[in-house]
Amino acid sequence: MTILVTGATGKVGRNVVAQLLDTGRPVRAISRSPQRAGLPEDVEVLxxxxxxxxxxxxxxxxxxxxxxxxxxxxxxxxxxAASHAEVRHIVLLSSTVPGYDKPNPISEAHLAHERDVQDSGLPWTFVRPGGFMSNDLNWAATIKTQGVVRDPFGDAGVALIDERDIAAVAVTALIDDAHIGRTHEITGPHALTAIERIRILGQAIGRRLRFERQSSAEFTEQVTNEGYPAQYAEAVLEFGAYFDGRSGPVYPAVEHITGRPPHTYADWAAHHAPYFR
Incomplete structure:
Protein backbone atom coordinates (compact mmCIF):
# COMPACT_ATOMS: atom_id res chain seq x y z
CA MET A 1 0.00 0.00 0.00
CA THR A 2 1.93 3.02 -1.24
CA ILE A 3 1.17 6.20 0.69
CA LEU A 4 1.88 9.58 -0.90
CA VAL A 5 2.96 12.41 1.38
CA THR A 6 2.62 15.97 0.12
CA GLY A 7 4.34 18.77 2.01
CA ALA A 8 6.90 16.13 2.99
CA THR A 9 9.71 18.61 3.62
CA GLY A 10 7.67 20.63 6.15
CA LYS A 11 7.67 20.27 9.93
CA VAL A 12 4.59 18.02 9.98
CA GLY A 13 5.32 16.26 6.69
CA ARG A 14 8.79 15.10 7.72
CA ASN A 15 7.31 13.54 10.84
CA VAL A 16 4.56 11.86 8.81
CA VAL A 17 7.22 10.36 6.53
CA ALA A 18 9.34 9.14 9.45
CA GLN A 19 6.42 7.62 11.31
CA LEU A 20 5.06 5.90 8.20
CA LEU A 21 8.49 4.38 7.56
CA ASP A 22 8.41 3.05 11.12
CA THR A 23 5.22 1.13 10.21
CA GLY A 24 6.96 -0.49 7.22
CA ARG A 25 4.65 1.07 4.61
CA PRO A 26 6.06 2.13 1.22
CA VAL A 27 6.24 5.93 1.19
CA ARG A 28 6.34 8.26 -1.78
CA ALA A 29 6.82 12.02 -1.50
CA ILE A 30 6.52 14.84 -4.00
CA SER A 31 8.64 17.94 -4.16
CA ARG A 32 9.34 20.73 -6.60
CA SER A 33 13.04 20.11 -5.90
CA PRO A 34 13.50 16.37 -5.16
CA GLN A 35 17.30 16.65 -5.11
CA ARG A 36 17.07 19.07 -2.17
CA ALA A 37 14.29 17.33 -0.24
CA GLY A 38 16.66 15.69 2.24
CA LEU A 39 14.28 12.79 2.94
CA PRO A 40 15.33 9.28 4.05
CA GLU A 41 16.68 7.08 1.28
CA ASP A 42 13.79 4.62 1.74
CA VAL A 43 11.39 7.29 0.45
CA GLU A 44 10.61 7.50 -3.26
CA VAL A 45 10.78 11.23 -4.03
CA LEU A 46 9.23 12.43 -7.28
CA ALA A 81 -5.96 13.60 -10.36
CA ALA A 82 -6.36 11.51 -7.20
CA SER A 83 -9.86 10.47 -8.24
CA HIS A 84 -8.57 9.49 -11.69
CA ALA A 85 -5.84 7.41 -10.00
CA GLU A 86 -8.48 5.69 -7.82
CA VAL A 87 -6.94 6.80 -4.53
CA ARG A 88 -8.83 5.19 -1.66
CA HIS A 89 -8.38 7.74 1.12
CA ILE A 90 -7.15 11.32 1.63
CA VAL A 91 -6.06 12.58 5.05
CA LEU A 92 -6.13 16.38 4.87
CA LEU A 93 -4.18 18.62 7.22
CA SER A 94 -6.69 21.32 8.11
CA SER A 95 -7.03 23.50 11.23
CA THR A 96 -9.30 24.08 14.20
CA VAL A 97 -10.06 27.60 12.94
CA PRO A 98 -13.05 26.52 10.79
CA GLY A 99 -14.73 25.60 14.07
CA TYR A 100 -14.76 29.21 15.32
CA ASP A 101 -17.92 31.25 14.88
CA LYS A 102 -16.50 34.35 13.21
CA PRO A 103 -15.06 33.75 9.71
CA ASN A 104 -11.68 35.16 8.76
CA PRO A 105 -9.31 34.64 5.82
CA ILE A 106 -7.51 31.77 7.54
CA SER A 107 -10.67 29.85 8.43
CA GLU A 108 -12.18 30.48 4.99
CA ALA A 109 -9.07 29.08 3.29
CA HIS A 110 -9.15 25.89 5.38
CA LEU A 111 -12.89 25.45 4.81
CA ALA A 112 -12.30 25.80 1.06
CA HIS A 113 -9.68 23.03 1.22
CA GLU A 114 -12.08 20.77 3.12
CA ARG A 115 -14.83 21.44 0.57
CA ASP A 116 -12.47 20.63 -2.32
CA VAL A 117 -11.71 17.25 -0.76
CA GLN A 118 -15.34 16.49 0.09
CA ASP A 119 -16.52 17.50 -3.38
CA SER A 120 -14.07 15.05 -4.95
CA GLY A 121 -16.15 12.14 -3.69
CA LEU A 122 -13.05 10.42 -2.30
CA PRO A 123 -13.03 8.99 1.23
CA TRP A 124 -11.50 11.54 3.58
CA THR A 125 -10.32 12.31 7.10
CA PHE A 126 -9.73 15.86 8.31
CA VAL A 127 -7.03 16.46 10.92
CA ARG A 128 -7.65 19.84 12.53
CA PRO A 129 -4.77 20.88 14.81
CA GLY A 130 -4.76 24.06 16.81
CA GLY A 131 -1.71 26.33 16.80
CA PHE A 132 1.63 24.60 16.26
CA MET A 133 4.31 24.68 18.95
CA SER A 134 6.77 25.04 16.08
CA ASN A 135 5.37 28.52 15.40
CA ASP A 136 7.40 29.60 18.43
CA LEU A 137 10.56 28.98 16.41
CA ASN A 138 9.83 32.49 15.10
CA TRP A 139 11.09 33.69 18.48
CA ALA A 140 14.53 32.14 18.01
CA ALA A 141 16.31 35.14 16.47
CA THR A 142 15.50 37.65 19.24
CA ILE A 143 15.98 35.03 21.96
CA LYS A 144 19.49 34.26 20.70
CA THR A 145 20.52 37.88 20.20
CA GLN A 146 18.64 39.72 22.95
CA GLY A 147 17.06 37.20 25.32
CA VAL A 148 13.67 38.70 24.56
CA VAL A 149 10.38 37.69 22.94
CA ARG A 150 8.05 40.31 21.46
CA ASP A 151 4.44 39.29 20.98
CA PRO A 152 1.12 41.19 20.93
CA PHE A 153 -0.52 38.95 23.54
CA GLY A 154 1.27 37.75 26.63
CA ASP A 155 -1.81 36.40 28.41
CA ALA A 156 -3.68 34.51 25.67
CA GLY A 157 -3.82 30.88 26.73
CA VAL A 158 -3.66 28.45 23.80
CA ALA A 159 -3.06 24.69 23.76
CA LEU A 160 -0.37 24.52 21.09
CA ILE A 161 0.40 21.09 19.68
CA ASP A 162 3.71 19.37 18.89
CA GLU A 163 4.15 18.61 15.18
CA ARG A 164 5.06 15.02 16.11
CA ASP A 165 1.56 14.58 17.56
CA ILE A 166 -0.11 16.04 14.48
CA ALA A 167 1.82 13.52 12.39
CA ALA A 168 0.92 10.66 14.74
CA VAL A 169 -2.81 11.36 14.36
CA ALA A 170 -2.46 11.64 10.58
CA VAL A 171 -0.50 8.38 10.35
CA THR A 172 -3.05 6.56 12.52
CA ALA A 173 -5.80 7.77 10.19
CA LEU A 174 -3.81 6.69 7.11
CA ILE A 175 -3.32 3.13 8.30
CA ASP A 176 -6.74 2.60 9.92
CA ASP A 177 -9.85 2.93 7.75
CA ALA A 178 -11.98 3.41 10.88
CA HIS A 179 -11.07 7.11 10.65
CA ILE A 180 -12.62 7.62 7.22
CA GLY A 181 -15.30 10.32 7.27
CA ARG A 182 -14.17 11.69 10.63
CA THR A 183 -12.88 15.13 11.62
CA HIS A 184 -10.31 15.12 14.40
CA GLU A 185 -9.79 18.37 16.31
CA ILE A 186 -6.51 18.07 18.20
CA THR A 187 -4.53 20.24 20.60
CA GLY A 188 -1.66 19.94 23.01
CA PRO A 189 -2.31 18.93 26.64
CA HIS A 190 -2.28 22.39 28.25
CA ALA A 191 -3.36 25.92 27.40
CA LEU A 192 -0.33 28.14 28.00
CA THR A 193 0.20 31.85 27.57
CA ALA A 194 3.17 33.30 25.72
CA ILE A 195 4.65 34.38 29.06
CA GLU A 196 4.37 30.83 30.42
CA ARG A 197 5.92 29.35 27.26
CA ILE A 198 8.80 31.82 27.43
CA ARG A 199 9.52 30.72 31.00
CA ILE A 200 9.57 27.07 29.90
CA LEU A 201 11.86 27.88 26.98
CA GLY A 202 14.20 29.72 29.32
CA GLN A 203 14.41 26.66 31.56
CA ALA A 204 15.14 24.46 28.53
CA ILE A 205 18.09 26.58 27.42
CA GLY A 206 19.28 27.67 30.85
CA ARG A 207 18.72 31.35 30.28
CA ARG A 208 16.39 33.98 31.74
CA LEU A 209 14.18 35.40 28.98
CA ARG A 210 12.06 38.56 28.90
CA PHE A 211 8.66 39.26 27.37
CA GLU A 212 7.91 42.58 25.69
CA ARG A 213 4.46 43.41 24.43
CA GLN A 214 4.46 44.16 20.70
CA SER A 215 2.01 46.64 19.22
CA SER A 216 -0.47 45.49 16.62
CA ALA A 217 1.15 47.78 14.06
CA GLU A 218 4.60 46.30 14.73
CA PHE A 219 3.24 42.77 14.46
CA THR A 220 1.47 43.52 11.18
CA GLU A 221 4.63 45.09 9.75
CA GLN A 222 6.67 42.07 10.79
CA VAL A 223 4.22 39.60 9.26
CA THR A 224 3.90 41.47 5.96
CA ASN A 225 7.69 41.80 5.74
CA GLU A 226 7.82 38.01 5.97
CA GLY A 227 5.62 37.80 2.88
CA TYR A 228 2.21 37.14 4.43
CA PRO A 229 -0.82 39.28 3.50
CA ALA A 230 -2.06 41.91 5.93
CA GLN A 231 -5.35 39.99 6.24
CA TYR A 232 -3.40 37.09 7.77
CA ALA A 233 -1.94 39.40 10.42
CA GLU A 234 -5.40 40.80 11.15
CA ALA A 235 -6.82 37.31 11.62
CA VAL A 236 -4.02 36.31 14.00
CA LEU A 237 -4.49 39.52 16.00
CA GLU A 238 -8.23 38.91 16.21
CA PHE A 239 -7.65 35.36 17.39
CA GLY A 240 -5.14 36.50 20.01
CA ALA A 241 -7.42 39.25 21.26
CA TYR A 242 -10.28 36.77 21.67
CA PHE A 243 -8.19 34.57 23.99
CA ASP A 244 -6.26 37.35 25.74
CA GLY A 245 -6.80 36.83 29.46
CA ARG A 246 -8.54 33.49 28.98
CA SER A 247 -7.69 29.94 27.96
CA GLY A 248 -8.59 28.25 24.69
CA PRO A 249 -9.97 24.71 24.43
CA VAL A 250 -7.96 21.58 25.20
CA TYR A 251 -9.06 18.45 23.33
CA PRO A 252 -8.17 14.89 24.42
CA ALA A 253 -8.22 13.46 20.89
CA VAL A 254 -4.46 12.83 20.50
CA GLU A 255 -4.43 10.32 23.35
CA HIS A 256 -7.74 8.76 22.28
CA ILE A 257 -6.49 8.26 18.72
CA THR A 258 -2.84 7.31 19.25
CA GLY A 259 -3.07 5.59 22.64
CA ARG A 260 -0.47 7.86 24.26
CA PRO A 261 -0.61 11.37 25.74
CA PRO A 262 0.50 14.30 23.58
CA HIS A 263 3.89 15.92 24.08
CA THR A 264 3.98 18.79 26.53
CA TYR A 265 5.43 22.18 25.70
CA ALA A 266 8.37 21.33 27.97
CA ASP A 267 8.99 18.21 25.85
CA TRP A 268 8.95 20.31 22.70
CA ALA A 269 11.20 23.00 24.19
CA ALA A 270 13.80 20.44 25.26
CA HIS A 271 13.71 18.80 21.82
CA HIS A 272 14.17 22.16 20.04
CA ALA A 273 16.50 23.87 22.53
CA PRO A 274 19.43 24.03 20.05
CA TYR A 275 17.38 26.35 17.82
CA PHE A 276 17.19 28.93 20.62
CA ARG A 277 20.82 28.81 21.81
Whole structure:
Protein backbone atom coordinates (compact mmCIF):
# COMPACT_ATOMS: atom_id res chain seq x y z
CA MET A 1 0.00 0.00 0.00
CA THR A 2 1.93 3.02 -1.24
CA ILE A 3 1.17 6.20 0.69
CA LEU A 4 1.88 9.58 -0.90
CA VAL A 5 2.96 12.41 1.38
CA THR A 6 2.62 15.97 0.12
CA GLY A 7 4.34 18.77 2.01
CA ALA A 8 6.90 16.13 2.99
CA THR A 9 9.71 18.61 3.62
CA GLY A 10 7.67 20.63 6.15
CA LYS A 11 7.67 20.27 9.93
CA VAL A 12 4.59 18.02 9.98
CA GLY A 13 5.32 16.26 6.69
CA ARG A 14 8.79 15.10 7.72
CA ASN A 15 7.31 13.54 10.84
CA VAL A 16 4.56 11.86 8.81
CA VAL A 17 7.22 10.36 6.53
CA ALA A 18 9.34 9.14 9.45
CA GLN A 19 6.42 7.62 11.31
CA LEU A 20 5.06 5.90 8.20
CA LEU A 21 8.49 4.38 7.56
CA ASP A 22 8.41 3.05 11.12
CA THR A 23 5.22 1.13 10.21
CA GLY A 24 6.96 -0.49 7.22
CA ARG A 25 4.65 1.07 4.61
CA PRO A 26 6.06 2.13 1.22
CA VAL A 27 6.24 5.93 1.19
CA ARG A 28 6.34 8.26 -1.78
CA ALA A 29 6.82 12.02 -1.50
CA ILE A 30 6.52 14.84 -4.00
CA SER A 31 8.64 17.94 -4.16
CA ARG A 32 9.34 20.73 -6.60
CA SER A 33 13.04 20.11 -5.90
CA PRO A 34 13.50 16.37 -5.16
CA GLN A 35 17.30 16.65 -5.11
CA ARG A 36 17.07 19.07 -2.17
CA ALA A 37 14.29 17.33 -0.24
CA GLY A 38 16.66 15.69 2.24
CA LEU A 39 14.28 12.79 2.94
CA PRO A 40 15.33 9.28 4.05
CA GLU A 41 16.68 7.08 1.28
CA ASP A 42 13.79 4.62 1.74
CA VAL A 43 11.39 7.29 0.45
CA GLU A 44 10.61 7.50 -3.26
CA VAL A 45 10.78 11.23 -4.03
CA LEU A 46 9.23 12.43 -7.28
CA UNK A 47 9.01 15.85 -8.87
CA UNK A 48 5.50 17.32 -8.85
CA UNK A 49 3.92 20.73 -8.45
CA UNK A 50 0.32 21.55 -7.51
CA UNK A 51 0.52 24.48 -9.93
CA UNK A 52 1.24 22.02 -12.77
CA UNK A 53 -1.58 19.45 -12.66
CA UNK A 54 -0.03 17.33 -15.42
CA UNK A 55 2.87 16.54 -13.04
CA UNK A 56 0.54 14.91 -10.51
CA UNK A 57 -0.54 11.88 -12.53
CA UNK A 58 2.82 10.10 -12.32
CA UNK A 59 3.12 10.90 -8.63
CA UNK A 60 -0.28 9.33 -7.93
CA UNK A 61 0.25 6.14 -9.93
CA UNK A 62 -0.41 3.07 -7.74
CA UNK A 63 -0.99 5.27 -4.67
CA UNK A 64 -3.74 4.09 -2.33
CA UNK A 65 -3.67 6.78 0.34
CA UNK A 66 -2.53 10.40 0.57
CA UNK A 67 -1.46 12.75 3.33
CA UNK A 68 -2.50 16.06 1.82
CA UNK A 69 -0.89 19.31 2.87
CA UNK A 70 -3.07 22.26 1.74
CA UNK A 71 -1.86 24.35 -1.18
CA UNK A 72 -2.37 28.08 -1.67
CA UNK A 73 -3.33 27.36 -5.28
CA UNK A 74 -6.25 25.17 -4.20
CA UNK A 75 -6.76 21.42 -4.23
CA UNK A 76 -9.26 20.73 -7.00
CA UNK A 77 -6.63 19.79 -9.58
CA UNK A 78 -5.01 17.45 -7.08
CA UNK A 79 -8.25 15.78 -6.01
CA UNK A 80 -9.27 15.36 -9.67
CA ALA A 81 -5.96 13.60 -10.36
CA ALA A 82 -6.36 11.51 -7.20
CA SER A 83 -9.86 10.47 -8.24
CA HIS A 84 -8.57 9.49 -11.69
CA ALA A 85 -5.84 7.41 -10.00
CA GLU A 86 -8.48 5.69 -7.82
CA VAL A 87 -6.94 6.80 -4.53
CA ARG A 88 -8.83 5.19 -1.66
CA HIS A 89 -8.38 7.74 1.12
CA ILE A 90 -7.15 11.32 1.63
CA VAL A 91 -6.06 12.58 5.05
CA LEU A 92 -6.13 16.38 4.87
CA LEU A 93 -4.18 18.62 7.22
CA SER A 94 -6.69 21.32 8.11
CA SER A 95 -7.03 23.50 11.23
CA THR A 96 -9.30 24.08 14.20
CA VAL A 97 -10.06 27.60 12.94
CA PRO A 98 -13.05 26.52 10.79
CA GLY A 99 -14.73 25.60 14.07
CA TYR A 100 -14.76 29.21 15.32
CA ASP A 101 -17.92 31.25 14.88
CA LYS A 102 -16.50 34.35 13.21
CA PRO A 103 -15.06 33.75 9.71
CA ASN A 104 -11.68 35.16 8.76
CA PRO A 105 -9.31 34.64 5.82
CA ILE A 106 -7.51 31.77 7.54
CA SER A 107 -10.67 29.85 8.43
CA GLU A 108 -12.18 30.48 4.99
CA ALA A 109 -9.07 29.08 3.29
CA HIS A 110 -9.15 25.89 5.38
CA LEU A 111 -12.89 25.45 4.81
CA ALA A 112 -12.30 25.80 1.06
CA HIS A 113 -9.68 23.03 1.22
CA GLU A 114 -12.08 20.77 3.12
CA ARG A 115 -14.83 21.44 0.57
CA ASP A 116 -12.47 20.63 -2.32
CA VAL A 117 -11.71 17.25 -0.76
CA GLN A 118 -15.34 16.49 0.09
CA ASP A 119 -16.52 17.50 -3.38
CA SER A 120 -14.07 15.05 -4.95
CA GLY A 121 -16.15 12.14 -3.69
CA LEU A 122 -13.05 10.42 -2.30
CA PRO A 123 -13.03 8.99 1.23
CA TRP A 124 -11.50 11.54 3.58
CA THR A 125 -10.32 12.31 7.10
CA PHE A 126 -9.73 15.86 8.31
CA VAL A 127 -7.03 16.46 10.92
CA ARG A 128 -7.65 19.84 12.53
CA PRO A 129 -4.77 20.88 14.81
CA GLY A 130 -4.76 24.06 16.81
CA GLY A 131 -1.71 26.33 16.80
CA PHE A 132 1.63 24.60 16.26
CA MET A 133 4.31 24.68 18.95
CA SER A 134 6.77 25.04 16.08
CA ASN A 135 5.37 28.52 15.40
CA ASP A 136 7.40 29.60 18.43
CA LEU A 137 10.56 28.98 16.41
CA ASN A 138 9.83 32.49 15.10
CA TRP A 139 11.09 33.69 18.48
CA ALA A 140 14.53 32.14 18.01
CA ALA A 141 16.31 35.14 16.47
CA THR A 142 15.50 37.65 19.24
CA ILE A 143 15.98 35.03 21.96
CA LYS A 144 19.49 34.26 20.70
CA THR A 145 20.52 37.88 20.20
CA GLN A 146 18.64 39.72 22.95
CA GLY A 147 17.06 37.20 25.32
CA VAL A 148 13.67 38.70 24.56
CA VAL A 149 10.38 37.69 22.94
CA ARG A 150 8.05 40.31 21.46
CA ASP A 151 4.44 39.29 20.98
CA PRO A 152 1.12 41.19 20.93
CA PHE A 153 -0.52 38.95 23.54
CA GLY A 154 1.27 37.75 26.63
CA ASP A 155 -1.81 36.40 28.41
CA ALA A 156 -3.68 34.51 25.67
CA GLY A 157 -3.82 30.88 26.73
CA VAL A 158 -3.66 28.45 23.80
CA ALA A 159 -3.06 24.69 23.76
CA LEU A 160 -0.37 24.52 21.09
CA ILE A 161 0.40 21.09 19.68
CA ASP A 162 3.71 19.37 18.89
CA GLU A 163 4.15 18.61 15.18
CA ARG A 164 5.06 15.02 16.11
CA ASP A 165 1.56 14.58 17.56
CA ILE A 166 -0.11 16.04 14.48
CA ALA A 167 1.82 13.52 12.39
CA ALA A 168 0.92 10.66 14.74
CA VAL A 169 -2.81 11.36 14.36
CA ALA A 170 -2.46 11.64 10.58
CA VAL A 171 -0.50 8.38 10.35
CA THR A 172 -3.05 6.56 12.52
CA ALA A 173 -5.80 7.77 10.19
CA LEU A 174 -3.81 6.69 7.11
CA ILE A 175 -3.32 3.13 8.30
CA ASP A 176 -6.74 2.60 9.92
CA ASP A 177 -9.85 2.93 7.75
CA ALA A 178 -11.98 3.41 10.88
CA HIS A 179 -11.07 7.11 10.65
CA ILE A 180 -12.62 7.62 7.22
CA GLY A 181 -15.30 10.32 7.27
CA ARG A 182 -14.17 11.69 10.63
CA THR A 183 -12.88 15.13 11.62
CA HIS A 184 -10.31 15.12 14.40
CA GLU A 185 -9.79 18.37 16.31
CA ILE A 186 -6.51 18.07 18.20
CA THR A 187 -4.53 20.24 20.60
CA GLY A 188 -1.66 19.94 23.01
CA PRO A 189 -2.31 18.93 26.64
CA HIS A 190 -2.28 22.39 28.25
CA ALA A 191 -3.36 25.92 27.40
CA LEU A 192 -0.33 28.14 28.00
CA THR A 193 0.20 31.85 27.57
CA ALA A 194 3.17 33.30 25.72
CA ILE A 195 4.65 34.38 29.06
CA GLU A 196 4.37 30.83 30.42
CA ARG A 197 5.92 29.35 27.26
CA ILE A 198 8.80 31.82 27.43
CA ARG A 199 9.52 30.72 31.00
CA ILE A 200 9.57 27.07 29.90
CA LEU A 201 11.86 27.88 26.98
CA GLY A 202 14.20 29.72 29.32
CA GLN A 203 14.41 26.66 31.56
CA ALA A 204 15.14 24.46 28.53
CA ILE A 205 18.09 26.58 27.42
CA GLY A 206 19.28 27.67 30.85
CA ARG A 207 18.72 31.35 30.28
CA ARG A 208 16.39 33.98 31.74
CA LEU A 209 14.18 35.40 28.98
CA ARG A 210 12.06 38.56 28.90
CA PHE A 211 8.66 39.26 27.37
CA GLU A 212 7.91 42.58 25.69
CA ARG A 213 4.46 43.41 24.43
CA GLN A 214 4.46 44.16 20.70
CA SER A 215 2.01 46.64 19.22
CA SER A 216 -0.47 45.49 16.62
CA ALA A 217 1.15 47.78 14.06
CA GLU A 218 4.60 46.30 14.73
CA PHE A 219 3.24 42.77 14.46
CA THR A 220 1.47 43.52 11.18
CA GLU A 221 4.63 45.09 9.75
CA GLN A 222 6.67 42.07 10.79
CA VAL A 223 4.22 39.60 9.26
CA THR A 224 3.90 41.47 5.96
CA ASN A 225 7.69 41.80 5.74
CA GLU A 226 7.82 38.01 5.97
CA GLY A 227 5.62 37.80 2.88
CA TYR A 228 2.21 37.14 4.43
CA PRO A 229 -0.82 39.28 3.50
CA ALA A 230 -2.06 41.91 5.93
CA GLN A 231 -5.35 39.99 6.24
CA TYR A 232 -3.40 37.09 7.77
CA ALA A 233 -1.94 39.40 10.42
CA GLU A 234 -5.40 40.80 11.15
CA ALA A 235 -6.82 37.31 11.62
CA VAL A 236 -4.02 36.31 14.00
CA LEU A 237 -4.49 39.52 16.00
CA GLU A 238 -8.23 38.91 16.21
CA PHE A 239 -7.65 35.36 17.39
CA GLY A 240 -5.14 36.50 20.01
CA ALA A 241 -7.42 39.25 21.26
CA TYR A 242 -10.28 36.77 21.67
CA PHE A 243 -8.19 34.57 23.99
CA ASP A 244 -6.26 37.35 25.74
CA GLY A 245 -6.80 36.83 29.46
CA ARG A 246 -8.54 33.49 28.98
CA SER A 247 -7.69 29.94 27.96
CA GLY A 248 -8.59 28.25 24.69
CA PRO A 249 -9.97 24.71 24.43
CA VAL A 250 -7.96 21.58 25.20
CA TYR A 251 -9.06 18.45 23.33
CA PRO A 252 -8.17 14.89 24.42
CA ALA A 253 -8.22 13.46 20.89
CA VAL A 254 -4.46 12.83 20.50
CA GLU A 255 -4.43 10.32 23.35
CA HIS A 256 -7.74 8.76 22.28
CA ILE A 257 -6.49 8.26 18.72
CA THR A 258 -2.84 7.31 19.25
CA GLY A 259 -3.07 5.59 22.64
CA ARG A 260 -0.47 7.86 24.26
CA PRO A 261 -0.61 11.37 25.74
CA PRO A 262 0.50 14.30 23.58
CA HIS A 263 3.89 15.92 24.08
CA THR A 264 3.98 18.79 26.53
CA TYR A 265 5.43 22.18 25.70
CA ALA A 266 8.37 21.33 27.97
CA ASP A 267 8.99 18.21 25.85
CA TRP A 268 8.95 20.31 22.70
CA ALA A 269 11.20 23.00 24.19
CA ALA A 270 13.80 20.44 25.26
CA HIS A 271 13.71 18.80 21.82
CA HIS A 272 14.17 22.16 20.04
CA ALA A 273 16.50 23.87 22.53
CA PRO A 274 19.43 24.03 20.05
CA TYR A 275 17.38 26.35 17.82
CA PHE A 276 17.19 28.93 20.62
CA ARG A 277 20.82 28.81 21.81
Missing amino acids: HADFARPESLHTALREVEKVFLFPSATGLRDFTA
